[in-house]
Amino acid sequence: MKDPLLPHLVEMQSWQQESELVFTFQVAPPEEYGSFRAGQFNMLYLPGMGESAISISGDPADRNHLTHTVRAVGNVTRALHGLRPPARIGLRGPFGRGWPLAAAEGRELLLMAGGIGLAPLRPVLFQALAAPERYQRVTLLLGARSPEEILYSEQLLRWKSDAGLQFLATVDVASAAWRGDVGVITDLVQRAAINPQQTVAMVCGPEIMLRFCARRLRELGVASDAIHVSLERHMQCGTGFCGHCQLGPYFLCKDGPVFAYPAVEPYLMTQEF
């Protein structure tokens, strides 16, 4: 019997600093890996340190690399920060349910990301911008602490100029060179050209941001069940065995991490749930 808890040994192919604590690295997929869907995650393992659930931030069509963008905040992620190719690590996956891209076909795709919340949304951009005829419009609204902390900025600007991405960013604290907005991401919504009735929204960021984005989108007339969020809880197994990542009746690891907002709203609105 295949053991879903046994990692594969994979080799790091590249490592790149994104901002002070955030970095992106690629590993060669294990032979039997197959493909992943935008929004899914892998369990990465370092011997003696443990495992960490990390979303996949690369192109789903790329079968030769698995890309992860990580913020060095815990034991495992800090250790990953110190590794360089050709380091070998453990990997299991992919786990979880991804973004409902099929449901967005023929409609407008609105992505809202806060900070590193952009990582699990970037596969959506790869996929949607490779087939732009499937969507009326693709929009990315991005919030970051500072201009320096905007991830993948060159690629985003390229997608904006060459691939028809409507892209707006806002920061909490601007630098002298910053020409974009300052403030919260919910204020960006009214500056973007969107047709709320046609919109399928995908939102990822801190939980408080999800709640306010959902409220703002509803006020604009986006249907509640067209708002999808990716949630975060501690995940140790990815398989529903360990119980850590539960939110109400859901295991985030296998029922999520992506949910239609109305399904999780009552639980997100309950303190300490």
Place this chain on the structure above:
Amino acid sequence: MLMQRWTPRDLQALIDGLRAEGVRVLGPRVGDAAILYDEIETLPIGCGDEQAPGHYRLTARHDQSRFGYNLGPSTWKQFLFPPEEAIFRVQDGEFISCREQPDKMAFFGVRACELAAISIQDRVFIGDFADPGYASRRENLLLIAVNCSQASGNCFCASTGDGPAVGVGADLILTELRPEDPYYLVEAQTEAGQLMMSAIGGPAAATGEIDARDEVLAATRLQMQREFATEGIAEALYSALDHPHWDVVAERCLACGNCTQVCPTCFCSSTREHVNPVGLGVTHMRRWESCFAADHSYLSGGVVRPSVKSRYRQWLTHKLAGWELQFGVSGCTGCGRCISWCPVGIDLTEEVAEIRRPL
């Protein structure tokens, strides 16, 4: 299938026979002033117990019964989902599975609520994903169940619908009659059970004895004082997440996690790395964990459930509501262990009744 009539000697012959075939026979033994589940060679005789919220005492029944007590702190899950287990190890840069072919096991004296609990954990560990360790232990298991001929002060399996009559899934079902000089009615539910019956070969039971079994079960049902309304419980609890009674429970709850450790269905676990300083090998271990632990809900830089109130609410809503939606069954089989082993005697049936009371 014919029902047989066995003597206590036949029970012993079954234990001996299974052991002779190399089967690990696990069952009740007296230890630490309680009934524990462990490897056994014989069954305890004349033991009873006395249970109330926060209270468990072994008593002497002054009879020859082998199953005259109810549940102790042990659960069968310790054998199917061990408290600590090696998942894989890292040796010379390779990941090597620690999953092994398990011993053949027989659980001797499984009660109705416990059989139900095993089938619930089956759904957790052999569902969307299968845990190979659990699955292989489960495949190599004989279940010898026993109908309860008495209820403890904390039992409420009749309310949850899991007992006291043993349901589907056991290989053999025993019913103990006439405790002062006991004999056993034996039924098989599976081929393995039929094989055990033909190996022991007791006489066929008379029709009147089948009625005697049903009378014992009816009496046990009547003995249960605790009632628990399960209908509509998931909606009721999820719509009462802000009920003030959660604060009242939290004033008493110590967040010790005893309830989760004695619960036959609780399945939360944590992993840790066991580093062997000799040879620098690493073993990836999994051990039981509790949603009452402060770091259970750890999330980059904080915990989701810092208060005792939020942890008790998580446990209770998951057990009685979330479970239904996750696995199609409640996570509670009415065994009452969490009531007996709560150091402050919190009784979930009472707490639920309070929380379901309209404000």
